[in-house]
Amino acid sequence: MHYLRNENTDPYFNMAFDEYALEQLPLDEPLFYLWQNRPAVIIGLNQDAYNEVNLEYLREHDIALVRRVTGGGAVYHDFGNLNYTIVGRSVDLNRDYPEYARYMLRALQSLGIEAELSGRNDILVAGRKVSGYAKRVYKDKLMVHGTLMYNVDIETLEKALNPPIGKLSAKGIASVRSRVTNLNEHIPYVTDINDLRVRLERYLSNDYHDTEVTLSNEQLEAVNTMAQQKFMTEAWTFHRVITRREKEMIRHAQRLACGMLEVQLQVEEGLITDCLLSGDFIGNLPPQHLEQALTGLRYDRDELYKTLSSMNIGNYFDGVTAADLLQLLFDN
Numbered sequence: 001m002h003y004l005r006n007e008n009t010d011p012y013f014n015m016a017f018d019e020y021a022l023e024q025l026p027l028d029e030p031l032f033y034l035w036q037n038r039p040a041v042i043i044g045l046n047q048d049a050y051n052e053v054n055l056e057y058l059r060e061h062d063i064a065l066v067r068r069v070t071g072g073g074a075v076y077h078d079f080g081n082l083n084y085t086i087v088g089r090s091v092d093l094n095r096d097y098p099e100y101a102r103y104m105l106r107a108l109q110s111l112g113i114e115a116e117l118s119g120r121n122d123i124l125v126a127g128r129k130v131s132g133y134a135k136r137v138y139k140d141k142l143m144v145h146g147t148l149m150y151n152v153d154i155e156t157l158e159k160a161l162n163p164p165i166g167k168l169s170a171k172g173i174a175s176v177r178s179r180v181t182n183l184n185e186h187i188p189y190v191t192d193i194n195d196l197r198v199r200l201e202r203y204l205s206n207d208y209h210d211t212e213v214t215l216s217n218e219q220l221e222a223v224n225t226m227a228q229q230k231f232m233t234e235a236w237t238f239h240r241v242i243t244r245r246e247k248e249m250i251r252h253a254q255r256l257a258c259g260m261l262e263v264q265l266q267v268e269e270g271l272i273t274d275c276l277l278s279g280d281f282i283g284n285l286p287p288q289h290l291e292q293a294l295t296g297l298r299y300d301r302d303e304l305y306k307t308l309s310s311m312n313i314g315n316y317f318d319g320v321t322a323a324d325l326l327q328l329l330f331d332n
Contacts, residue, residue: 002210040076041066042068270300
């Protein structure tokens with residue numbers, strides 16, 4: 001694969017860097033880069049920040065809160081975590097998405113780690129999670145990016161993330177500890193996270209025989225501008241919130257094939273006046289187009305099913321059908 005180097009550790013810049021690489025870089029074959037963030041919580045594109053993180057704890061400990069451009073759940077980054085991004089052309093998502101995910105799986109296995117893909121977007125070692133990954137589609141291009149827990153501060157992770165009831169058991173801290181593991185517990189021959197980074201980079205770049213891509217100063221400035229004008233703003237970070245008027249609010253949530261999906265509707269005089277689809281779900285496209293399509297319709301099964309069945313619901317929510325979503329809208 002082509003490769004580039006990203007030494008920046010600012011989480012706002014790095015979220016912008018991912019979006020720029022997907023939408024702006026010309027690619028004739030897949031490209032990867034490895035990167036790190038200073039302490040930060042990165043929430044999924046479709047999540048409500050108020051439900052996913054301990055905002056007070058983040059403020060007290062100078063931990064950044066950043067929304068990324070892919071779905072999935074909230075993750076904690078620090079300098080004990082190594083992140084990866086793979087971007088390339090895609091003509092067949094059913095083939096390319098699993099293949100892009102397997103790049104990192106094979107890289108870990110090349111180090112003697114008995115890693116395996118599990119569920120919709122996890123990499124496990126010894127039955128516990130070391131990586132979560134997510135995807136984004138843009139025209140004929142696909143990005144897959146994820147985390148690699150090498151020596152992450154689990155105690156801080158537990159305090160920073162505040163999952164909603166139902167995502168983890170009531171014994172949330174015990175659940176986190178039992179579900180995740182750091183790679184340094186499984187590869188004692190790797191001296192530190194920089195050693196891990198070099199080993200993975202060598203494997204993925206064919207021992208640096210593949211082409212190195214560099215960004216110009218103008219391109220880097222464009223990324224920096226995007227970070228400031230989009231990813232650092234409260235409008236971007238907190239935009240997945242609906243103005244609640246509890247008397248008129250319809251709210252249902254369910255774990256589907258795509259992940260946790262919550263629907264919130266404002267219904268006035270039988271019409272949907274506002275719609276929000278949030279959660280840690282995985283999909284190819286953001287759900288805003290679907291939200292707009294539902295807004296203005298009557299809150300009626302037949303009318304909603306007619307609209308939903310005319311759209312490719314699986315593009316927004318992996319493995320979900322129009323009938324599945326209709327059932328969620330009426331919670332039965």
